[in-house]
Amino acid sequence: MRYIRGQNMRVQRTTSLNKRRGLKASIIVGSFSLLAAVAHAGTATYNFDADPSTQLKIVGNNPEPWKNAGGNPATGGFLAITYPQGSQYTGVLFPDIDTGKIVTAFKFECDLRVGNSTGDRPADGFSISFARSTDPLLAEIDGGGGSTGPFAGGVPEAGSTTGIAISFDTWSGNALPDGPDIEGIIIRVDNVTILKQPMPTRHGACADTTSLQTGPRDAAYWAGGGEPTAPEAWAGLCWQPFSVDLDGSAKLTVKYKGKTILNQFQTSYFPTPGRLILAGRTGGANEHTHFDNIKLTTVAVTDAAPPTAPTNVKAIAQHARRIKLTWDAGTDDSGRVAYEIERNGTLLPGYATGTSFADTKVKPDTSYTYKVRSVDPGQNKSAFSAAVTIKTPPEVSTFQAGVMKWEAFKDIGGTALDPLKDSDKFKNNEPDEVRTVAGYEGPTNIGDNYGARITGFITPETSGSYIFFMSTDDNGELYLSTDDKPANKVLIASEPQWGAVRAWTAADRRPGCPDACENRSAPIRLVAGKRYFTELIYKEGGGGDNGAVTWIKEGDPLPANGSPALGGKLVGSFADPNAGPPSIVSQPVGATPPAGGKATLSVSAIGTAPLSYEWSFQAFGERAASPLAGATTESIGASAPGIYSVTIKNEEGTAASGPAMLIKEGTLFIEAEDFNFGSGNYVKDKAIGMSGTYAGGSFSDLGSDADAGIDWNNPGGNAGQPYRPGTGVAAGKPNQHPDGIPRGSFNVAVNHVVGWNDAGDWQNYTRVFPQPAKEYSVIGRLSSGGNAINGQLDEVTAGAKTANQTLKKIGVFKPGRATAGWDIMEWFPLTDDAGKPVTLSLGGEKTLRFTTQPGANLDLDYLMFVPADGGTTPPPGPKIDKITKSTGNNIVIEWTGTAVLQSADAVTGPWTDVAGAASPRTVPIQGTTKFYRLKQ
Template sequence: MENNNRRKMKWSALAVGAVFALSAQAGEKTWDFETDPFDDFEYIESTQLDYIWGGQGFDDWGAEGNPDGFFSITEATGGTSTIAVLPDIDNGDFVKSFNMKMDLRMGNGTTDRPADGISINFARSSDPMLADVQGGSAVPGNAATGGAAETGTQTGVAVSFDTWAGNSLPDGPDIEGIIVRVDNKTVGRFAMPTRHGAADDITSLQTGPIGGSDAAPDAERGDPTILDWVALEVDVDELGSLNVTYKGNKLVDNFASGFFPSPGQIILMGRTGGANESHHVDNLTLTTQLAESWLVAGLDGTANGFTFSFRDVGNSQVDADSIVILLDGVDVSAELTKSKDGEFTHATYVGDTLFESGSEHTVDVTASGNDGRSTSVTASFTAQSYSMIPADLALEGVDTGTKGFLLFIKQKDGGVGNNTQERLDHLADDSENVADDFQSDDYTWTVDLINFDQDGNPQGEFRDSGNGDSMDVPDDYIPGIPGFTDSTDNITGFIQTVARIPEAGFYTFGFNSDDGFLTTVGNDSASQIRVGEFSGGRGASTTDYTVYFEAAGDYAMQSLWYEGGGGANFEWFTITPNKALLNDTANGGIQTFAALPNVPARVTSATPGNGAAGVSPNNNVVVTIEDAASKVDAGSVSLSLSTGETGTASKSGGVTTVTVDRDGALWSPAQEVTASLNYTAGGSERSVDWTFTVQDYPTLSKGRTDVGSGSDSGFEFRIFQTATSRGNNTADAEAQLAGTWADGEENVADPAGSETSDGPGVLFNVDLINMDQDGNAQGVFRDSGDGSSTDRVDDPIPGIPGLTDSTDAMSAEILAYIEFPSAGYYQMIFNSDDGFRVTETHGAGDAAGMELGVFEGGRGASDTQFGFAVIEAGVYPIRAIWYEGGGGANLEWSTTDGASRWLINDSDSNALKAFRSRSGTPSDVALPSSGGSIASVGLSEGNVVIEYSGTLKSSESVTGPFNAVGGASSPYSVEPTKAAEFYIAE
């Protein structure tokens, strides 16, 4: 099968030699801002239009540019955003590189912590940000992260000066520092963690002190005149080499960004939120270079090859016969296929063997053109990620009598965690199934297609559109739903089928789901290979995943699907070679059969399963084996773990269950555990191993007092509401709670019935955290009348509605001393509309303790589950914040043992107790040493070699988070391809 699965890869121009380039300086323009730039820029949109030009001479600070006028992206006020598009100084000609110099003044906000930053962008001409500005919006809804100007544009090259860490980029967390993104991919993070540093402090983005500090004790907050102007230069050449010089230091030096030239425009933008600072620009000079000769246009990598591209400029073209390429040092020029597509020339290599999934490769390219120019370029790409399915997993003798799928539906009366592992546990447990089993075979239905919605409404990608294409397929109702409780929530489904793969090669599948899913390939739970997954909650969205089948044949495939609350839908389809639902053969879909593998005995459940990640550290390991063509000899069954623990087996009827009962013992954070299963069925012996990874969980250690030291049962609940809305994120909620949001906008929460507060907002003493803005039934804990642990009446949110009768734009701080009566692993659930964050200690804002659980942003009433260890029983200070932007508002804080859940401080004997005060002297718990350490770091053949003991973890930031390096063993060798990578051993 031809490999048509191509992915845009990072291409890194690392070396250039023998270049005889024909180029011209296309344009140069300087803005000194002595006059108003409003009519000179192509577009300016701002929430502070009256303040964008510093030459207007405001009474509070005057025209304090460098000298005189300047351009103000934001003042030190909350909730400000500006987008400026520089004019095309090249009249539409093709620009291959640019250089931008400016003076920058940044810092001294009215809040202790500066925010949020600016970005300098070369946006391709198709960038959706241009529509934002042309539509009159000053808030960049089409930025890399919607509304966050500092994250930059979605296309081209974006250099972000991010002064507030804690927001999310499309592909991971941000940092305080410089972030480089190319075509919506983060390619470099350069930490600058010092806040309010001096003009020569290269570890700080700010250009001077904050008012009232030791460096400026008499200065006022928000006054930009105490800051210095410093020079900033950003340079991107035609090969994507990026240099950033700031405060006289080259912070980013010839960084291979992967950028390739195209038509586009320069965009400057920035913002503040609840926290703020000044962002000022002066003496901006833009210099561009026109392309007058053919150009390198990019590199696409695949799983077994690549395509290197060149672009014509006018009559200047690369000579295809001159192209010579070395792949990882080996000359593959004779195996290249060259093609011409309009103004592009492509050189394509397809190898006989596959690259390792996600592996890094280097190409050295030389070429010359019809204009006498020659070039030599070294570039790199990351091979396509895929899952490999070996030929020995293909089945023989499949029952092909019934086409389609076997769909099992299980529904729980009550909440169940919205993640993959808990739903696998839900399938395996003996909890009551409240789905309607009408027309089923013990809750299993035979279905033709996987395209379901809880109400039979159009959802996902395949729907009744009426246009007659392969995606014009009506949604069907989910079998068994609504269940006997009339609910359409808390559903877990399991789909089994045999897919007929017509020929070896790559297949890209898609799974559209609300909420999560897991797809595996293999004959039973012990040998299945995970190929695609989304673990968590979401609206109807697609995850695509690529699978390579070594041989044609019939392969057992399974998909877990699950839903927590709200909408519920799922679709299973291929994207390539054809976009069609599985078994929709009329539209090119892969044929499937509603059959199970014909094997002597079948491992129907292995928990945790092969490749499972985020496994709870106190999990037992349970395997069930069902007799099939033969019977399992129960005496032959053994299950052992790499940690030394072993299981016991029992058989009932045709089902053998083997369990490693760990009695609450904890694996180490991020530990990799291997399970080994052996058994005999019908005289055939089987041995199979699989590996799973424990979640990297935290351990409480701060401010412990003895069990029994708590007093004054309940929580302190401090609420702050403003008349104007704020960002729906943790940072803005913290600013609101600190009273600094929007320059200290007053609290309008209703104080009736409140206590005396020692902080901004209104303080109430409450017994439980189970609240809704209207006191209506929301979340999991509600007035159901069934007498269960979740049968609890919702309370109104104290202080809400506020003095303006609003139930929006509020944040709450919840403080408690929670008693953990014994050592062990504890799991909490926070159900919220909208976001929350739970931390160790009562520290707030920048002083907040270790994060235990978080959901950032907006959502309807939904669960987030998180866990942590307690190694010494006691009473610990715990803080939560909760916030809501608009619409519904609710919050619940509970614990769970995986089967049941209880509100914290509930009267149920299983509930943890919470207190508003305590006695005794707090002390920190000494955490046990993991024994891990780094023994040495050296260089060998250009690679960094780390010798260590314990578990090796890495992070792109010195402050973490650190995650285990998959498959690492000592000595560990790594190629230093990233701008920075930090390692620890634990």
């Protein structure tokens, strides 16, 4: 509601008593208490018609977080988290409307206005969090804290690490504690992601549910020197509703623009006191983020009856650094119980919401005593259970190739290394956490205020002089021994400030670059087969964190930023192969099986048994990978062309493999960066992807501006051109995403994309195709930042060495949509204008042209030419083709392929076969959400 003009903005609070809760709960669980709990409903409404700073704690560098007009309605004010201005941050802490009571349910509602960035790509995003009262973020904002610190992943748009956090992430590229972010809405509960909803359309229409923004970008306004905080800057944007609803059974519902993003998802959230936090930031890119008509409704409980104590507590030492506890559940009149655990007389932080707990903060060959007690939503606690004592075994390790030892020393502040080196736990070799990691790289973005150490051995396959590269966030040092003894290690490189993830050759914050970059070593002579001890230590203060090492042989090309760290047989460490989360020691390798044949794809991993394996497959042209039915072993047979990967799980964690590409025999590649030069010339004396292995780089430094209009037309945007510097074409952007490197049975080592392609940009590619001519289908690997993919492939039938060229249209890459971001590549088939895949006959020397069409803005990685004959492609799997509204209150589901239709009330299941279902299937609409899938 809006208050009458002239009054201050106020918080409206309503508290009521609901005495039926205790009665209902007592009947359900058979409690003797008929009135054990009292629920309080609180409501706070904020309309921002007056300055909110008297009610809210607002921090950051936003000079005008409140406007007294321009809200919804326009006569009222609004809260501005960001404007389209660079490097802006705002954090807002709301008061505790329940005065410390336990919040069992809440609903947050507001109106949002988002968009009109000064550039085409907006950034960085904002978050809405209901954080637990113990979250350090509350104290950080209350104390005026800045844009980094105890946010998830160290970024405000990710929200809190406790409670419920909703992230509106408008710029993908950061890493959350449990994986990468996306451009879209990310929902997390207690720092665990439960949904990533891609929203790839940038600057979509007001009601476009595929767009985070609530209106188009006004390029003309910015071209005319528009003011970011003037009303005209948001005139083209509308207000759209947003809501988060957590009910008393911990089921979560999220809605935006009238669309349900998440519906009654069962979470593990356990009630505690909490407070609302809004936060957001911009970077070099930016946009508006405005809030109005905020309403927070909570249900808080006061409960006097304690739960019963857990019984039958048992402990087992699974290995030297992990103890697992199990117990029989306690009971409570509320029907909900969590558990607190005491270890050696000290209460561990947090709750266990199930009847088991794994303690990984233990040391080898040490005894521990545990007790467990029940806690109910009102924070009433039972007596402790009987104590149980157990001793961990000694640590026994064997040498394992492909892995390194990673250790964390926690609760050490700052970015400098000295506090880490001077700490007792570091000097006494008493880490807080130990992991076995795949390759010479630590986990990324996992916390703040810690130091890390990675140790192991390097064994070169060939003798020679090697140059090492490191990248850490924050300060770091790299050591290498003259042999396998740690005592002989010497410092060979350092990180003076901080580097981005795998920023091997970046000059940022490395004052010695380009001539004496601190993060790279001098050439070091190493002997093949000899084992050398190595150590990387690095410090993390706040924000992002990472640490990794790679190398090159002297004289080889510099490693591309983003390329993988050292791994495989080149590294190794002593580890217990039966302990810890899964670590992959041998990745699946792509293949090019003979026509009609199969390839065997295998993975090898270590970790606490049992390990489970889940293989996935993504066919070229499909948008995402799907699980492979029955593929649950270390090795599988495969024949269908596409991308294969495997996820390995155990009780302690998950490891995802890199991609393995399977291609048909005879498949050819044209790398986008390898376009013609010198008026129709191309490389003829080196591999270029048309036969056998191609490591990339054959066109490096070739071409000049004189080739414009003959070999290419692409002014380059504002990207660099280190690969083809004389041409001006933006072919300098490394594409080292793991799925961009494989080419079947080989990988490219030097891989770039042609970026900044706008309407009318083109590149010519002359290649010699095998004779006799064959029929090929063509697949392009492309990405875009918001505009729909739209490219055309032509054959240059005459004049390829002149500016007067004759073109014959072959087909288009026009899927009618964008990808989820610039760096998120997808495979798209070449089709005719009607969307039907086309094949073309190619043999001998041909010149092909790729042209970016009007309205498009895209990056091109490569073109893949797949023989229309040869190879074995199984028939496509079952697929839901369409769902349509039928007569009456019904829908019709149609599918192809042999499969069983299943339904569920939630996307997580349980799933039930629909008896006798055949396509088409008519289903009544019953007013509740239903999910359908096909089981093969």
